[in-house]
Amino acid sequence: MIVGAGLAGLPIAWELLRRGATVHVVDRGRPGQGTSRVAAGMLAPVTEVEPDDPIHLELGQLARERWPGFVDDLRDATGHAIAIRTHGTLAVARDRDEAEALDRFRGICDRFGLPVERLMPSAARKREPALAPTLRLALEIPDDAAVDPRTVTAALADAVVAAGGTIETDCEVRGLVLAGGRAVGVERADGSAIRGGAVVIAGGAESSRFAGIPEHARVPVRPVKGQLLVLRDPSGPGMVERVLRFGPGYLVPRDDGRYVLGATTEERGFDRTVTAWAVHDLLRDGAELVPGVLDLELVETLVGWRPTSPDGLPVVGPAHDVERLWWATGHHRNGVLFASITGALLADGLTAERTLPARYAAIDPRAVVDPRRFSSVMVGPDGAGRPTGEHPSRPPTDPGAGAREEDHER
Amino acid sequence: MIVGAGLAGLPIAWELLRRGATVHVVDRGRPGQGTSRVAAGMLAPVTEVEPDDPIHLELGQLARERWPGFVDDLRDATGHAIAIRTHGTLAVARDRDEAEALDRFRGICDRFGLPVERLMPSAARKREPALAPTLRLALEIPDDAAVDPRTVTAALADAVVAAGGTIETDCEVRGLVLAGGRAVGVERADGSAIRGGAVVIAGGAESSRFAGIPEHARVPVRPVKGQLLVLRDPSGPGMVERVLRFGPGYLVPRDDGRYVLGATTEERGFDRTVTAWAVHDLLRDGAELVPGVLDLELVETLVGWRPTSPDGLPVVGPAHDVERLWWATGHHRNGVLFASITGALLADGLTAERTLPARYAAIDPRAVVDPRRFSSVMVGPDGAGRPTGEHPSRPPTDPGAGAREEDHER
Secondary structure (H helix, E strand, C coil): CEEEECHHHHHHHHHHHHHHCCCCCCCCCCCCCHHHHHHEECCCCCCCCCCCHHHHHHHHHHHHHHHHHHHHHHHHHHHCCCCCCCCEEEEHHHHHHHHHHHHHHHHHHHCCCCCCECCHHHHHHCCCCCCCCCCCCEEEECECCCCCCHHHHHHHHHHHHCCCCEEEECCEEEEEEECCCCEEEEEEEECCCCCCEEEECCHHHHHCEEEECCCHCCCEEEEEEEEEEECCCCCCCCCCCCEEEEEEEEEECCCCCEEECCCCEEECCCCCCHHHHHHHHHHHHHHCCCCCHHCCEEEEEEEEHHHHHCCCCEEEEEECEEEEEEEEECCCHHHHHHHHHHHHHHHHHHHCCCCCCCCCCCCCHHHCCCHHHHHEEEEEECCCCCCCCCCCCCCCCHHHHCCHHHHHHH | EEECCCCCCCHHHHHHCCCCCCCCCCCCCCCCHHHHHHHEEEEECCCCCCCCCCCHHHHHHHHHHHHHHHHHHHHHHHHCCCCCCCCCEEEECCCHHHHHHHHHHCCCCCCCCCEEEECHHHHHHHHCCCCCCCCCEEEEEECCCCHHHHHHHHHHHHHHCCCCCCCECCEEEEEEECCCCCCEEEEEEECCEEEEEEEEEHHHHHHHHECCCCCHHCCCEEEEEEEEEEEECCCCCCCCCEEEEEEEEEECCCCEEEEEECCECCCCCCCCCHHHHHHHHHHHHHHEEEEEEEHEEEEEEEEEEEEEECCCCEEEECCCCCCCCCEEEECCCHHHHHHHHHHHHHHHHHHCCCCCCCCCCCCCCCHCCCCCHCCCCEECCCCCCCCCCCCCCCCCCHHHCCCCHHHHHH
């Protein structure tokens, strides 16, 4: 059984069903209505995952490569046609400091053989005429794409049901049920139990909040709050075609004339409030880049909790020293990107198969995301992870990665 | 019967019930969920009504004076205790132009004997420490007050029911039913009819949109779109105590730590969209005045249609040449202020009584708001009024008013 019907839980459910398992998913609301609904949907292993972190980069590239097949499989299973927007990404600089940062970024991309193209303002504005004339420099990253995560969760929920799985909605889970040190199910808020041969917790940033999980098995995911706006062009799509990245922000076009303008990155615990400063700053920064942003409708103000681990990498695999308990969380800013591999990462472990390629340098994807790498890290009552020492099960570090600790303290 | 359970229809219903009539109110939604819900709630005959317009000013002052009694009556009838915030208003200038405008405004107030106090920035900031240091000048208007319109409509709806009236909710009215040139009822969207001895249309900016109203009897109210934000201080009330006015905007504190930040004034027809520029500009302007605005939560983005007549004055009274049809609309930016007299204005005509004082200069309030003053004005299909000539039934103009036509073209 799986707790959480989002972009972690649903792909796992579907993958396990396709391997012949019986799967029951419970969610406190409806599928895809948690953080998955808030995600901007970038499939951006280069711009989003920070290419000076080779482990993260390669995991992201693996996920990116699997998206077309993932979408094909979903279409075959459900009839849902999910559009991957492959217009690429334009990272733009608004001033000299940002231009220098872009050039550093380009150097890293060159080193890793990632295709990028440096564009002067006039060339960038030829490709995206809505960009402000004050633009200083741009980089085109052609391989980064985007999807609408809401269409993905809708398709996944249908795929799970079509494959014989069950999704129990509006079901608040109070805690884990253990028997003899093994996970045997979960308890609903009304006290009733749901039994299962294994329990996968895919509850996003709240995954470690459930009662009944032994302290040593908890994973140190914390909520990194993000605020986003959904804007809409009443005249339809076309104002901007590429994903635009700038400083800390982005503008992600959808096929229907909507745009996602994000995002803040806040260490505020489990705080759900939309704040005036965030809305103001997002609109100000977005309009500085694309003045036409101010002509759009504001249709949604969103808050999400990125589930973030101390090293910024996903936490997918078996729990430390609790049999039959599995984790699928920690996807930080990349829950949509990783949705194409989260199912296989978890299912490969649970079914003792090996479907993910091992061709990625010295990196075994399953080892990279193994929750047990944090087994000596305690979880505080506020959900924040506090490293208490070395990580004994840390995957081997790529020698070219430089100072990884600092890189991950973001 | 009354169409519209807002801050026009409900006071009329209650007043007529208190005079012994049988009253049925229909509303397309629930009471007070239209424009009344969006109103900031200022009881501001001086700052809001523009004191160089003596007719408007005196009507506004009459309404302001009646608010304490109105609230007492509502409390006696329903137990609802409505708090009138009597902390006054501080009109502030952020630059030299605004400071000069404030001084002109002060001169007008002095001429009409309206109490105002000129404050240098340090004195203003002593009274409202949250004001930005960049403040240039302020005027305190002690008599302008504010209420939360949502508490007022809730109390009024209870008062109507307690007095024996009926409120039919979620009832879309398609049009007026006439018989022999008289209004005899309305038709629901499902085709069924509601009969009544008289029909009062209190449908806000949409009042003239109902089918079946003879062209000559329609009133030229148009929607003047306003966008507002509701902010909330999670630490409770107290950041700002007075209503703050600045240029085109205002910040209205509520007793529970909420603040209404408004408002745009847009000629956009019946457009309901929240726009990025409005939200951005409201927050930017509000934060320029009170930097702490950006620390607040953004809890609502609101759009309302001010029901606006060509002269900016309410339209309350009998329709031109259609017996038993009455109008109660056109309250523009002052629907909350006028709620204390709208009931009496309409009921005095309908019941041929005279409860409103006539002591206001040469002004008979009922003549001022008489819908028949527009009987030669046509209504366009977009709801915009186009004057087609002189207003034959215009009330006498106060000789001190100056160029009234221009004053009202706002």
